[in-house]
Amino acid sequence: MVEPVFSDPDGTREQILAATYRVLCDQGYANLTISAIGEEFEKSPSLVYQHYDSKDDLVLECLEFLLDHFEGKLKHDGIDDPSDQLEEVLDWWFTPAVDDKRMAFVSAMFELRIQAIHDPAFQEHFTRSDRLFGESIATGIRAGIDAGDFPECDPDAVAETIQSTIIGAGLRRSSTDSDEWLGQVHDELEKYLQIRVCAERDGDFEE
Incomplete structure (x- = not known):
């Protein structure tokens, strides 16, 4: 239902959100850190810190991205x-x-x-x-x-x-x-x- 969303992330923002999604699913929210997301990120981990102040900011934006995708798919299909x-x-x-x-x-x-x-x-x-x-x-x-x-x-x-x-x-x-x-x-x-x-x-x- 959501796996294809991050199959080909477009641009830095989506790549960061894709990394957040992967770490969240692999390690859970309790163990999620910006450092872990930075390690999963395909570019410089410093970019994560430049764009987001906390892991909750990242997680919430990831959730909103997934929900927006779901809403768009409903309208399209x-x-x-x-x-x-x-x-x-x-x-x-x-x-x-x-x-x-x-x-x-x-x-x-x-x-x-x-x-x-x-x-x-x-x-x-x-x-x-x-x-x-x-x-x-x-x-x-x-x-x-x-x-x-x-x-x-x-x-x-x-x-x-x-x-x-x-x-x-x-x-x-x-x-x-x-x-x-x-x-x-x-x-x-x-x-x-x-x-x-x-x-x-x-x-x-x-x-």
Whole structure:
């Protein structure tokens, strides 16, 4: 979902943000330092210090860059099939076997989300992030209703339910060494969606 963003960073700023992203995923927020980012940076580490005063400045700009990319991708791609969109979201978050890079990214994001409890800047970011992600799900549901594929429902309420379940599952998955519950939660969420938004499309979200 985000790995290709930094595959070919353009210019010094993006290269610094790419280095920040890699160190954050590899070492976590607690062990993240500007010095470590400087060592990962492909140019002179002094450039990092010239552009940023603290690691939080770097991390927040990296988060905003990722979110802006996600928002731009949403606008560019549009919604071809609302049901497929929902399945893609659930599969991304609930697939049992994921590669190390994806799991490192998820763990890093939840480590940063914890910072939002006491840090207004992180809280502002995750408020925006949650709003954007929730709106993308709700927009897909509205598109399904308008097309006659989904029955009438409250898209915002359904989106909030999906998002809150995903956040809870993601936090639990990244903070424990157990994931046998993952399939159960996935199945129950799919049953909920079958009732709420896919009742008129036989076969969707069924085992």
